[in-house]
Amino acid sequence: MIIPTFDDMLTAHERIRPYVHETPVLTSSFLNELTGANLFFKCENFQKAAAFKVRGASNAVFGLSDEQAARGVATHSSGNHALSLSYAAGRRGIPCHVVMPHTAPQAKKDAVIGYGGQITECEPSTTGREAVFAEVQERTGADFVHPYNDPRVIAGQGTCSRELIEQTGGLDAVIAPIGGGGMISGTCLTLSTLASETAIYAAEPEQADDAYRSFKAGRIIADDAPVTVADGLKVPLKDLTWHFVSSHVTDILTASEQEIIDAMRLIWARMKIVMEPSSAVPLATILKNKEVFAGKRVGVIITGGNVDLDKLPWMNS
């Protein structure tokens, strides 16, 4: 296990600057009044590929030697990491191989192709995916970029909270959603050196609360196929992200499906931004734990904006 360092984050930041946005920080007097806190929303929904994951993906892609780069990169995510890796590979002009189940929605396949990725379809099972992924790697020699359990990816994600601290002039706390833990690990990496006084909170759906239970138990607990509207947060912690979560996170807070949907709608209605359900989990947990954040300056990471505009969750609830 290679643990990325603060210097790795600084190097990543210089490396990826030409390919990613320094996203804006928005505030809402309505939401400040509602929560009693002073909230600073870091809008990674405005990021390239509409996801913070382009930071880590770009760091991995642009850190490759020319020789390795020529063989391309590969992953088996079907979410924001696949889009982000496709975007970054496209910017470097190298192949990006994405293994996806043939049952994945056409919209997701189209999005990956739109960003320049090449899809290889597999059966919708772990065995099927692993077999096809091994074949693709074997055939192409592509470098595997894991969605989160990769030191290059975590160093890249850490650039987000560096910007947030600089843009706000300092914070009492930062809160971000937790799935596999890539963003939270990057946040821990950066803040433990840059702003060690800043508390780090992770926010998780109750229905996919494996990180919460891991945190309480002191060891990784993985769930099998949790179901939540926050579809970016279904994956489990891995050794590298567990290292950061167990060392630096102050607490993990959870919210119900309805609380997540209500918070998402509230952000759309009051802040006028399009963001995905996963990004609403932090505000949902702040609203039900007001005493934790009252009177504090709190950074809230809006992790992405990739959402199906034809099927918004409050329309089913």
Added chain:
Amino acid sequence: MIIPTFDDMLTAHERIRPYVHETPVLTSSFLNELTGANLFFKCENFQKAAAFKVRGASNAVFGLSDEQAARGVATHSSGNHALSLSYAAGRRGIPCHVVMPHTAPQAKKDAVIGYGGQITECEPSTTGREAVFAEVQERTGADFVHPYNDPRVIAGQGTCSRELIEQTGGLDAVIAPIGGGGMISGTCLTLSTLASETAIYAAEPEQADDAYRSFKAGRIIADDAPVTVADGLKVPLKDLTWHFVSSHVTDILTASEQEIIDAMRLIWARMKIVMEPSSAVPLATILKNKEVFAGKRVGVIITGGNVDLDKLPWMNS
């Protein structure tokens, strides 16, 4: 008819600064590539009350003498002007009387009340509205602030394009939607002095193209109750706005309902912002008149963000 001057706009800007945002200008490399133009979106959907109309409303409210202010303000809009006037009056701590048909959606009534307005209901007819409005004015002595045919309002709206020119460092063209013509008139007022080389285009729904037909005919043509998804653009020009439109506008371009809905969805999907149908009309007309804007630096005014999140227009189309 009192025609507001460039100095009135400068005075308005100083007056309203404490109560309105200098809204951000966003760009999209995707939309630049799609249109062949260099687009700068002025995001008044992030404005207070989520509408540019708060600029004109604030100028009217904060320009009142203390004596007049104590009697409050009044209007009979049920759209963004009612919200904006309620917001501005609330900031000054004076009453805002809004006359609305009793048949208006509860959500609109709630929004006005949420911003501090006081609703007086009327019958849903012009006669009914005028009678009740006269009664309210008579009883309260409130100052009538027209949604657009008011020099104070137009001077206030003109502050938007002043910011836009400063934020972009100059533009070849500015395009905004046209309904009654308040925003376009403010834009003409400001740019004819500040940036007279900048062409001004107005964008209008085909199904409510009274400004287009007026422009071609050289006189005001008013429609009776046009039907369009761009519900902020149904009202006709009046003498003051006709003065500016007929003197300074380069052209008026129109788009169909489907083109407006498609452009709205495109902005939501690619720029990740929530904005209302009226605000999509400029992009819709740019997409069907690419040759007019190709290679040019074009300011696009996103006029507001008040939209029913339960009923998005592409879900019916």
